[in-house]
Amino acid sequence: MNKYTYRILAATVVLALSLGVGAEAKGSVTRTTTDPSITEKALAAQMNQVSKDKTVNFNNMLVQKNLSDSLGNVAAPEASNLDIDLHGAVTTAIKNNRDITIADLQRKEAEAAVSQAAAAKNPSVSYGWTRSDHKAASSPVTKVVNIDGYPVSTIAGMGPSSTHSYQNSVSVSWPIWTGGAVEGQIDSARYQKNVSDVNYYMKEADTKLSAVKAYYTWLENIKLAEVQDQSVADYASHLNNVQQQFDAGIVAKLDVLTSNVSLANAKQSSIAAHNARDMAEANLKNIMRIPMNTKLNPLDKDFPEPDFDITMDQAILMAQKYRWELIEKDYAVKIANENLRIAKAGYMPTIALGGGYSWNTAGLSGFDKDDWSAKGTISWNPWDGGATQAKIKSAKEAIKVAQEQLLQARESVELEVRQDYLNILAYKEQIRATEASVAQAEEAYKIATVRYQSGVGINLDVLDAELQLNTARTNYITALYNYNIGLATLEHAMGIPAVIHPEFAKAGK
Template identity: 25%
Template sequence: MTLQALVLAACLALVGAPALAQPGQSMDLEKSVKRAIDANPSMQSAKQQIFSTQEGVRAATAAFAPTGTVTYYSRATNTTTPVTTAQDLTALYTAAGVNPGQGAATLQGKTYVVGDAYVANLDLNVSQPLFTGFRLLSSYQKSKLARDQAESLYKRTELTLIRSVQTAFLTLLKARSDVKSNQDSVARLDSQLKVTRAFYDVGLRPRLDVLQAESDLASAEQSLLAAQNSVDTQLAQLNALLNIPLDQPVDYVGQLTQNPFALTLRDALDEAYKQRPDIAIAVKSVEMSEKDASIALSGGLPQLRADYDFIRQGDKPWLRPENVTFSERHQFQLTFTWKAWDWGNTIFTYRQYSDVTKKLQADLAKLRLDVGAEVKTQFLNIQDAAKRINVAKTGLTAANEGYRMAVARYQAQVGTNTDVLDAQARVSRAEFQMTQALTDYQIAIANLYYSIGRKNMKLDS
């Protein structure tokens, strides 16, 4: 490993990032699922949603506490006062605290006194809501529901990712089995073509047998190429799910097997109704809608607020006691308000959210029905695949024996080339049916665990 790679791995370990997959390393089903959970961006997105809702809970909690507001303003005004007698002029100057005769102007026989006034004001307000029509309480409860819903969304994202990885992994194993089956088919057909050509060369078989063998061999080679392309496609999909570079080779190891499955339908349904994150999300949506209705109704209820103000005023910006007109006071105020009418806005908004709540309740009831049907479907799929596996085993054994006998009869000159080719096709078909049944069985198990909301990384019982 290069120095740069070592430094990068150390940095990732320090910040808690998922370790990079090493080229050529072996990854079984469980390791692949764990890698996807650690590295797939969808999990980080769901995790950030939880962090966001936690901040929302803190914000709703802080809304119960008093708020402080500082207000400062300054105002300068310029005024002119007309006077008609000397006595009036003297009185104005005396009130302003200046010597008579200063700041006076004569216009059209009248004397005007020109004066500048400056006022600065500083107000420190502390406001405490006492009753808001349950708006603050409902907002706080809604924020906690949103956090719980985000946690359920995280669980659903995790379950969806696990199912996607398991499905892609099992499909890869199936594609590899198809490649192996097609390779065996090509080998059998190639061997048959050589035997047929040898018989044709000595005049024991017609040219038609050679052409049939060549045609079937070409068809098998086409199927082999398609199967190999399917393997490459599934490798790319798995690397994408595990956040591994698409061009990085990874050795995914595993086998298609028939693991025992002992969970009963009743137990599966009970677990689904309790643990399925979709149901939990829907329940939280109903409860959040109820809180929205309470928040909407709060506008029509009384509001009570307490305020404390510390106010300073003066004729200079710095508001110190040496100001000529400096003053300082404390003010306490209790405010009670109750909106008299709003032309039905509050009640209509409340009814709107109430109708939304009823809709979400109906959606929840439908979701429960859908979940039950989904669990039952996957349970039946498991049973169906298990039966097909047993049938496929019997069919594969019979097909292999039939092919062996057809080849022996052909080489003994008592059978035809068509018999051998048909027997070979039956072997390939039986192998594909066996592989498909095993794949369907394990994918159905993966789907069932998703349907009941249980994490099972290895698909064991």
């Protein structure tokens, strides 16, 4: 091969390799615990009690006095205390949430898929090396023998012979035009990357809402436990007063009995309230993904009551613009249109350039031969039995489906926002109503208590007044809880992001 030919081949390979670097395409900007060893040893001890005949195990380990022996000398993780408010709870939850981490990894996976789709437009270089071994035709075999002390060559017969050959080849292929199929696949991959971004932002918003609900549920149960404790204290104080009056012969034994029953019921409610508080705390720690033996201390002592002045129309318009699910549906329509573009490419011709060089030696010594080729290819399939036509029809129907799903989602979002908005208005009114009822119930309880102590009222009046006071306090706390949860739910329904990412500013341009 002469120098001129070698330079052409070398330049072609270098050009193909340099253009191949561009295959790493980027997607477009998107709009916008406990110690396991303890568990393992407990499970191992449990499994050791299973008999071979599959007898049901009634040996409850929870009531065994030697349970600690089966667990071994494993020390429990050291408990810690954590002062937490709403901001800290939400921040920790978003930072530690696994769904967000998975969604972020899926974004990177979608980014790589864009590069993979874009690589189809770039030239490719391939190299092949082949060695072939085969048996040749029979040939005479000579043999040297000694006759009278002299060596003489004789023909011993015909024997097979083997040989081998080599084949080396370098080829370059470059698709110039694919009828829009590759371009459609690239754009579709980019939209899929956008969808993965939106899903990532949506997971953050979902996690924020879950954390807000968990935190306020915990705070609500703390307040409700305090109400039940106060109720127990009120009933106990009243029972002491009834007992004194009974000892003085002023009231009947029935008053003592009914007061005792009311106190016992209040204690039961207090136990349930404390259990609900502890369960709510455990749920919050689970959402935050912090060790379960951490003791949480709330920094918020009371529920906030932030102002709410946005109109329903404003809330709906914002949701229609920023709601994550609607953005995903928008991209679904775009992806469907790209699939139609890919289907229509079946009617278009394709153009490709290529070239190569081959030689039949074991190494690179064959480069001195001029066995090279260059070619251009135009392919067109005017009729494929109707397959392309069917693909186009299917793609058109898929576009209609995506559009209908978008409209359906917009209607669902509007309904959701309206319901959340109306709920907030109702919760706001409930706060005012229950706030007034608490003051009135407190006054009624004081009056009933004084009347009973004075011998004017009856015991039932006091017990009823305490029950009404307990109910009013509970309703007031529940109204505040519902109002704050309603605000968080409406914020989520409007598509307000949980984290302000730098790319949001780019997407808005």
